[in-house]
Amino acid sequence: METLAFQSEARQLLQLMIHSIYSNKDTFLRELVSNASDALDKLRLESFRDKDMKVDVDDLHIVIESDPAERTLTVRDNGIGMTREDVVRLIGTIAKSGTAEFLRQLKDQQSSTSDLIGQFGIGFYSSFMVADKVTLVTRFPHAEKGVRWESTGESTYTIEDVDDAPQGTSVTLHLKPSDDEDRLPDYTEPAKIREIVKRYSDFITWPVRLGGEEINSRKALWARPASEVTEEEYSEFYRHISHDWNAPLETIRMQAEGTFEYQALLFLPTQAPMDLFMRDGKRGVQLYVKRVFIMDDCAELMPEYLRFVKGVVDAADLSLNVSREILQQDRQIQLMRRRLVKKVLSSIKSLQSSRPDDYAKFWSEVGAALKEGLLSDHDNRDAILEVCSFASTHSEDSLTTLADYVSRMKEGQEHIYFMTGDSRTAVEHSPHMEALRAKGFEVLILTDPIDEMWVDAVPAFDGKPFQSVAKGQVDLETEEEKSANEAKAAEFGDLLTWMASQLEENVKEVRLSSRLTTSPACVVGDAHDITPTLEKMYKAMGQELPKIKRILELNPTHPLVEGLHKAFGAGERDALADTAELLYGLALLAEGGELADPSRFVKLVADRVQRTF
Numbered sequence: 001m002e003t004l005a006f007q008s009e010a011r012q013l014l015q016l017m018i019h020s021i022y023s024n025k026d027t028f029l030r031e032l033v034s035n036a037s038d039a040l041d042k043l044r045l046e047s048f049r050d051k052d053m054k055v056d057v058d059d060l061h062i063v064i065e066s067d068p069a070e071r072t073l074t075v076r077d078n079g080i081g082m083t084r085e086d087v088v089r090l091i092g093t094i095a096k097s098g099t100a101e102f103l104r105q106l107k108d109q110q111s112s113t114s115d116l117i118g119q120f121g122i123g124f125y126s127s128f129m130v131a132d133k134v135t136l137v138t139r140f141p142h143a144e145k146g147v148r149w150e151s152t153g154e155s156t157y158t159i160e161d162v163d164d165a166p167q168g169t170s171v172t173l174h175l176k177p178s179d180d181e182d183r184l185p186d187y188t189e190p191a192k193i194r195e196i197v198k199r200y201s202d203f204i205t206w207p208v209r210l211g212g213e214e215i216n217s218r219k220a221l222w223a224r225p226a227s228e229v230t231e232e233e234y235s236e237f238y239r240h241i242s243h244d245w246n247a248p249l250e251t252i253r254m255q256a257e258g259t260f261e262y263q264a265l266l267f268l269p270t271q272a273p274m275d276l277f278m279r280d281g282k283r284g285v286q287l288y289v290k291r292v293f294i295m296d297d298c299a300e301l302m303p304e305y306l307r308f309v310k311g312v313v314d315a316a317d318l319s320l321n322v323s324r325e326i327l328q329q330d331r332q333i334q335l336m337r338r339r340l341v342k343k344v345l346s347s348i349k350s351l352q353s354s355r356p357d358d359y360a361k362f363w364s365e366v367g368a369a370l371k372e373g374l375l376s377d378h379d380n381r382d383a384i385l386e387v388c389s390f391a392s393t394h395s396e397d398s399l400t401t402l403a404d405y406v407s408r409m410k411e412g413q414e415h416i417y418f419m420t421g422d423s424r425t426a427v428e429h430s431p432h433m434e435a436l437r438a439k440g441f442e443v444l445i446l447t448d449p450i451d452e453m454w455v456d457a458v459p460a461f462d463g464k465p466f467q468s469v470a471k472g473q474v475d476l477e478t479e480e481e482k483s484a485n486e487a488k489a490a491e492f493g494d495l496l497t498w499m500a501s502q503l504e505e506n507v508k509e510v511r512l513s514s515r516l517t518t519s520p521a522c523v524v525g526d527a528h529d530i531t532p533t534l535e536k537m538y539k540a541m542g543q544e545l546p547k548i549k550r551i552l553e554l555n556p557t558h559p560l561v562e563g564l565h566k567a568f569g570a571g572e573r574d575a576l577a578d579t580a581e582l583l584y585g586l587a588l589l590a591e592g593g594e595l596a597d598p599s600r601f602v603k604l605v606a607d608r609v610q611r612t613f
């Protein structure tokens with residue numbers, strides 16, 4: 001027998017369970033039954049794949065046994081079991097993504113641990129809420145010996161080989177004394193066990209037996225008429241497949257009959273899954289064939305940008321040993337996926353109109369993922385744009401849809417104006433916004449990294465082209481203003497050419513601006529240039545890009561520019577070279593950009609300030 005220590009994160013979680021003030025302790029049984037059900041699914045799949053496997057899969061089941069005298073409760077399955085290495089890895093450590101984040105949040109807000117336990121998915125360790133010792137005996141089909149694991153949930157566990165372990169896993173809880181005050185019922189009572197299984201695990205497709213009797217109905221929710229399924233049943237099922245504690249925000253059911261029959265039961269989450277933006281993040285739709293679980297995380301059923309959608313698709317006409325490769329090539333599957341995506345998007349759309357507050361919360365949780373679809377899903381681009389919301393200069397604290405933006409467009413306004421940047425403040429204070437603000441045009445404020453990408457790919461919404469206020473020529477002038485500006489441009493012509501040659505390493509053109517009212521200068525990109533933020537993102541990913549020169553725009557009514565023009569006319573070229581450089585530096589700083597040589601800039605400024613004494 002070997003005694004091993006729990007990994008430190010596992011130890012912290014166990015402590016949390018042992019001293020849990022969490023009121024709903026019944027959920028430990030849901031977790032054990034859920035794990036047993038997963039183990040049975042896995043064994044059946046493995047037996048499809050490996051025809052030589054010498055395992056009896058005819059009577060896969062879960063048995064619950066209780067012994068009031070010994071005060072034990074056992075949950076046993078004849079599923080896939082675990083090897084010794086599995087036990088150490090899966091039960092002794094926590095490899096789950098998001099654990100570190102979970103423990104950090106826990107430190108931050110001690111008071112509401114129960115909410116957090118739930119969000120994280122409590123799993124096997126929840127046994128320690130109700131037991132002071134847990135014994136697990138398990139055997140993997142190909143292993144000769146079984147493994148016996150035991151722990152009191154303190155810092156160590158013991159592990160040893162056993163000769164006579166049956167196929168599968170049994171978990172025996174040595175229950176704490178029941179205690180009404182601590183809300184700890186007597187879990188050896190059959191009526192209590194029955195009640196918990198009925199409440200949390202009724203839909204489990206495998207038989208759950210207690211005293212020789214089957215105590216779950218095993219009816220797949222998606223196969224029952226919608227009118228007969230309660231909200232609570234949907235929520236429990238959602239918890240089983242998503243490991244999310246919250247009830248789903250929206251339940252979506254779909255059914256197709258005819259040549260390719262399927263039923264779908266999908267859920268939108270209230271909260272973003274922990275792994276939404278992690279590299280190994282999972283997609284949430286499971287594939288069943290005629291009520292039999294086939295695979296998790298089925299990429300063929302839901303595109304990546306809808307990875308927060310959880311649920312089940314049960315197709316009647318596929319073979320039970322269908323593989324990913326077959327799914328990828330199946331035209332019916334592609335058609336089905338298209339319909340599922342449309343249905344999900346239309347459900348979000350109706351959420352938006354019927355429950356605006358819920359939609360707003362939903363958007364704040366998963367909007368950044370959904371917007372990825374603007375790049376990857378051309379067919380549904382318009383439908384995605386319709387359910388998007390953005391910050392805008394129209395309101396400080398609420399977001400706007402594009403339809404609402406369009407309804408507020410001024411007479412004669414042809415474009416949907418936007419500006420991308422790192423933060424709302426940076427965008428609002430950027431010189432590029434001045435003329436738009438002065439003329440009262442609304443500007444969308446786009447600060448998600450993904451925004452930098454889709455704005456280049458999506459040309460228009462509802463026939464109105466998107467226009468960056470920091471790119472190309474922003475055409476806001478009246479005819480009179482235009483002709484006045486043309487006259488100015490002629491007047492400033494020599495200065496502009498001279499400045500362009502002074503700054504040629506950094507800018508490709510110097511011109512007069514129609515977007516500035518109070519700042520002296522700003523830097524803008526050509527319509528198809530990538531933005532500085534995007535340039536930074538590419539660099540962060542290790543991609544070197546050729547240097548991108550932008551355009552310097554001057555505000556001819558600003559005293560600094562006027563002064564420069566005068567001095568230039570008087571022929572003081574040499575002394576003005578530094579001024580040109582300073583102006584360019586100021587324009588960069590004003591948009592929150594970075595100077596190539598900050599120390600040189602500081603020296604130039606200090607020099608100027610000195611001359612004022």
Ligand SMILES: Nc1ncnc2c1ncn2[C@@H]1O[C@H](COP(=O)(O)OP(=O)(O)OP(=O)(O)O)[C@@H](O)[C@H]1O
Nearest residue numbers: 035036039080081082090121122123124125169243
């Ligand atoms: N009855 C079982 N048979 C086989 N493997 C099991 C069994 N119970 C647990 N395991 C293994 O141990 C792992 C950890 O279980 P645990 O319940 O802690 O987390 P989980 O089921 O992965 O996630 P969750 O936190 O959502 O419950 C499982 O993923 C599974 O691989």
